[in-house]
Amino acid sequence: MTTGQAIATKDLTLSYGDTIIINELNLEIPKGEITVFIGGNGCGKSTLLRSIARLLKPKSGAVLLEGEAIARLSTKDVARKMAILPQSPSAPEGLTVLQLVKQGRYPYQTWLKQWSTEDELKVKSALRATGMEELKDRTVDSLSGGQRQRAWIAMTLAQDTDTILLDEPTTYLDMTHQIEILDLLFELNEKEQRTIVMVLHDLNLACRYAHNIVAIMDQRVFAQGKPEHVINCGLVKNVFGMECEVTIDPLFGTPLCIPYGKGRCILKGEGILG
C-alpha cells in the first residue's frame, strides 16, 4: 500500500451564512486507503466531504490535493485527480447507462480532442468493473436502486482518478445492495489502490470496510484512526449521544456496536447486556 497523504485540510473553516459548521480543521487523509467519515445527523460530515470536492467554498483555510491547494488548480485538473459521487444524484429522464458513464470522460475532452480510443477503453473497463456491461443500453431511471448506484460509480470510475469521494453511497439501498456496493468499493481499493473517502451512516459497516475512521463532532474531528483503535463506548456516547456496548464482529473481528434502548428482550434470566 502506498504511503503519504492524498488529501489534507489546512485550517479549514466551513459555514452556512454565519453558522460555523467546521472550525479550523487540520485533517490528513492517507493515500490508497478507505477513509470513512462518521458522526451524528447535521455534524457536518457531508459538508466536509462536499468542501473537499470543491462543491462548497470554504469560509477560510484550504483543501490540499496531493499537496496543492484545490482552489489554485483548474477545476478540470481537479476532476482528473478526484471524483465525487454526491448523495442521491439524479440522472435526466431517458439517459442510458452508457451515456451516463461516458460523461465521466468530460474532464479529458477538449475542443481538439472530443472522443479518443482511451476514453472508449476507460468507459469499457468502468462498465466491466461495476458489472454494468449487460445493462449499458438500459435507461438509468429503469434500473433498481443498487444497479443505479453501480452505474453512477461506473461514471466516477471512468473519470480515472486516484481518489474517489462518495457521499452516503448506500442510502436508500437494502442490506444486500449495501454490501454489494461496499464490496465493490473495497475491491477497487484492494486491486487498484484507489483512495476512497466516504460518508457512511452505518457504524458497523464503517468499521468493517474502513482502514481509517474520522469521527466528527462539534465542528471538529473528535477522533481519527483505525476503527479497532478508536471505536469504543466512550466515542459512540460522545459522537452519537448513544449508550452502547462495543463487541467484536464474529465474522470479521472488527468492532461491532450494539445500542442500548427499549425493545423486546428475550434472553432467559439476567440479560448479559444488562
Add this chain to the structure above:
Amino acid sequence: MLLKTNSMRWAGLVLAMLLLLVLMSFSIVYGYTDTTWKIAIDAFTEFDGSNEHIIIQSVRLPRALIAAAVGASLAIAGVLLQTLTKNPLAAPEIFGINAGAGFAVVIAVSLFSISSLQFFTWLSFLGAALSFIFVYIIGSIGREGLTPMKLTLAGAAMSAMFASMTQGFLVLNETDLEQVLFWLAGSVSGRKLETLITVLPYFTAGWIFSMIIAGKMNVLSMGEDVAKGLGLKTGMIKLGAGIIVVLLSGGAVAVAGPIGFLGIVIPHLTRAIVGIDHRWVIPFSGLFGGMLLLSADIAARYIIMPQEVPVGVMTAVIGTPFFVYIARRGFNQS
C-alpha cells in the same frame, strides 16, 4: 426514441431541413391572394412589378423567413431553459421575457405615443433583456446561488408583475389599445424583412453558441454537483446559456410579439424523436420549431378566411393540450 443511431439522426436532420424548405415554399405560395408556384418562381426570376409579385416579395417571403427564424429560436431557447431550470414546463415565458417585452412596448405606446413596429423591436428586446437580468439577479440571491427553483419563482413573480402593469397601462390608455393588442397576440404577418435583419445577428449568434455549449449542457443536465465534480464551470455555463436565451427569445418576441407554447412543446417532441443528447436536440428543435410555426401560420390564413387568426393563438391551441399532457405525466412520475 425514434431515431436510435447517429446515421439515422443525420438522415433525419437532412430530411427535416428539406421539410422546412418545403413548408417555407408553401408559406410563400398559399394564402388569401391566389398565387401559383409559377408566379412565385417568376417573382424572383422575372419580376414584373405585378401585384402578385409584389406580395410574394415584400409580404410572403419575409413572413416565411420570420416564421422559420422565430420558431427555431423559440424552440432552442425552450431547450436551454428546460435544462437550466430542470423544469419540463419551462419556456421563455418563465424568465418573464414575454411579459417584460410586452411591458416595454405598452409603456412606449402609452407614454411616448410611439407606434413604429421597427421601434417596437428594439423596445421589446430591451424589455426582455431587463426582465431577464432582474430574474437572474433575484434568482441568484442567497447562499446556494442560482438554483432551478429560485429561477422559476423569480420568473413567475416578474411575469406577474409586468403583466399586471401592462394591463394597468392598457386600461388607462384605451385609444392605443388596438395597436398594442395586435402586437400582444403574437403574429409573423405585416413585418418587413428589415425587422428580421435587425435581429438576425442575435439569432445567428444564439444558434451558433447554443451548438457550441450543447455538450456542456449534457453535463449540466446531470445536476449541479455532478457537473461541478466533473470539472464543469457551472456558473459560467448557466450565465452563458441565460444570455443565449435572451438573444433568442428576446429577438423572437421583438419580431413577432409573444408567441407561447412553442418553447415548451417542441423540446419534448424532439426528445421523443432523437433522445436527450443536446448535440442533437438543439439542431432538431430548431428545425421542428421553424416547421411548427410555419404550419401554424399557414393554417391561420385558412381557418376564418378572409380574416387571419393571430399565429400566437394557433400555437396556444396546439400547445395547451400538450402542456396538460406533460404536466400530468410529470406529476405522475414524481
